[in-house]
Amino acid sequence: MIQGIGASSGIAIGKAFVLPNWEWEVPDQKIDVADFAREFERVYEGIRTSKHEIEQIKDELREVVGSAETNIFDAHLAILDDPVFMNEIQGIIQRQYKAAEVAVKEAIDHFVTMFDLLDDDYMKERALDIKDVGNRLLKHLLGVPEIALPVDTQPFILIAKELSPSQLAHINPDHVLGIVTLAGSTTSHSSIMARALGVPLVVGVEQGLTEPILTGQTIVIDGGDGTVYIDPVEAVIERYNQLHTKQTEEKKKLQHFALRHSVTPDGKALRLEANISSIKELEIALSSGANGVGLFRTEFLYMDRNRFPREEEQFEVYRSVAEKLGGDPLVIRTLDVGGDKQLDYFELPEEDNPFLGYRAIRISLDRTDLFKTQLRAILRASVYGQVKLMYPLISSVDEVRSANRILNEAKMELEQEGIPYDKGMKVGIMIEVPAAVMIADLLAEEVDFFSIGTNDLVQFTLAVDRMNEEISHLYEPFHPALLRMLKLTVDAAKRSGITVGVCGELAGDMRALPIWLSLDVDELSMSAHSILHVKERLLGTKQEESRGLLEQLQLCRTSTEVIAKLEAFKREPEEKTANG
DSSP states (O other), X not given: OEEOEEEEOOEEEEEEEEOOOSOOOOOOOBOOGGGXXXXXXXXXXXXXXXXXXXXXXXXXXXXXXXXXXXXHHHHHHHHHHOHHHHHHHHHHHHHHOBOHHHHHHHHHHHXXXXXXTSSOHHHHHHHHHHHHHHHHHHHHHHTOOOOOOOOSSOOEEEEESOOOHHHHHTOOXXXXXXXXXXXXXXTSHHHHHHHHHTOOEEEOOGGGOSSOOOTTOEEEEETTTTEEEESXXXXXHHHXXXXXXXXXXXXXXXXXXXXXXXXXXXXXXXXXEEEESSHHHHHHHHHTTOOSEEEEEGGGGTSSSSSOOOHXXXXXHHHHHHHHHTTSEEEEEOOOOBTTBOBTTBOOOOXXXXXXXXXXXXXXXXXXXXXXXXXXXXXXXXXXXXXXXXXXXXXXXHHHHHHHHHHHHHHHHHHHTTOOOOTTOEEEEEEOSHHHHHTHHHHHTTOSEEEEOHHHHHHHHHTOOTTOTTTGGGOOTTOXXXXXXXXXXXXHHHHHTOEEEEOSGGGGOGGGXXXXXXXXXXXXXXXXXXXXXXXXXXTTOOHHHHHHHHHXXXXXXXXXXXXXXXXXXXXXXXXXXXXX
16 A cells, blocks of 8 residues: 545546656757758647647537636647747757757756756646647657557556646546556646546655556555555455445435525525536536535636636636526635735745735735726626625725725726626625634625635634644634634624625535534535535534534633534434434
8 A cells, every 4th residue: 555645536446557658769860050941840830730739639628627627728838839948949959950859858858857946846847737748749740649548448547657637638537447646746737637527536656656556457546535555455445345335325315415405404594505616616516406606716717828818718707607507696706816826927926925925805906907807807797697706815994995996997997888797796705814803893884795714714813824734733623713703703794784604614514514503604605525415414403403502612612622512413413313
């Protein structure tokens, strides 16, 4: 057994197929000055063919994984159009008298080495993009066929050193049970695409390997916890077969809850909505019975491309989501980049504390041109459904008023142009910093709704970066301080008569459900795979009993005490059922 990193959940059991490295040996070939023009033309022709192939891949994948994921290939097109990349190739041909394929190979190696030396995981992942694009170009210059996956055998588990988006784009989920890569991370393009395709994926197993995995070996992988077994004993295979069967049966069992209304036995209706970043995620959410989208993360429209998305591009995506929801709410959060979310083409300043720096609404209020483009697109989409607008990382009344001033300018522009929009579109804010909690009563007078972002609220309240392994154990979402923050926020919203929801990870944590019922929040927005689990619990939990629990929780002094009471509350109905 070796331990990797779970990058796309699910269990897979099958025979390994080891994908050969998608790289070719290129003998050092010299040319004459008279050959320069011909070699340049070979490069240009290779680039044209490569771009055509990439566009075809985008078109084929768009219907499968959604437009947000296919934007990955915009980054590949940008590399082929990059004058720095082209100048490097031309320079090698002219200065060193080398053939086109040799120059391309040396240019790839140069940039990959340069990116790999950077102490930045995001930039290291971009090295794989350069290698992917460069190898596609090399393939055409050398006239060699692309490595094909077997289609006439039993479904298999794919093993690769690293897997490029181009290779993953050709994978048929019916043939590939799961994937294991020696390198990679959960934030790589390939991981994003594997999750969209629903293929279990474990990455980063190289350190745990003592000898190579061979084609034909039996492999068991758990894409949730990152466990990989190579030629395991029969008992391990049987255990994971049972686990796989159990997961499949649970999915089927839960599916009948999809059409049930999300109401407690004593009549409290609680909207269960989805957090999404693509059309594909929306489709999964709708099949799980989501009552709308409580958080559309628009920053994913801005990532993995070479420029900011235009108004028309954004409008088409927002409109499509609104129409697919058929009248259910769509909460669109404005651009939330900075911190751990960077854009290749938007150079953000180096910061000692990026999470406390130039990000989210602060960028929008500074770059009003970008902000207004997005606001116009959202306003135009508002006539196609129940669209709501939400500002992230708000910490003051001034920020809300400044954002609304720009929103009003966008409305006036559309009116002058004769473009319709919903004049009654609701505007809300994320509550995710302690300052917003402490002035929640003042903010409630400025907006139509609150959405509590528990992920950042926990981090900022406890001063804990949960991605920092040294202190991640201090990230305690059930800390008594957070419970007080939640009550302050919801009480302020209720007094002002505005709705309040929750859209952080805690919204999908079944242990927290009685907290939301007792506080009387209006909606919970979570990842699609959590909706049916939460709905099942909701249908068997009374609001009145939850209120009694909240009184007990408010007396707790530690997270451990809070969790113990929540766990005991969760077990009570299960024990009653077991005892008949």
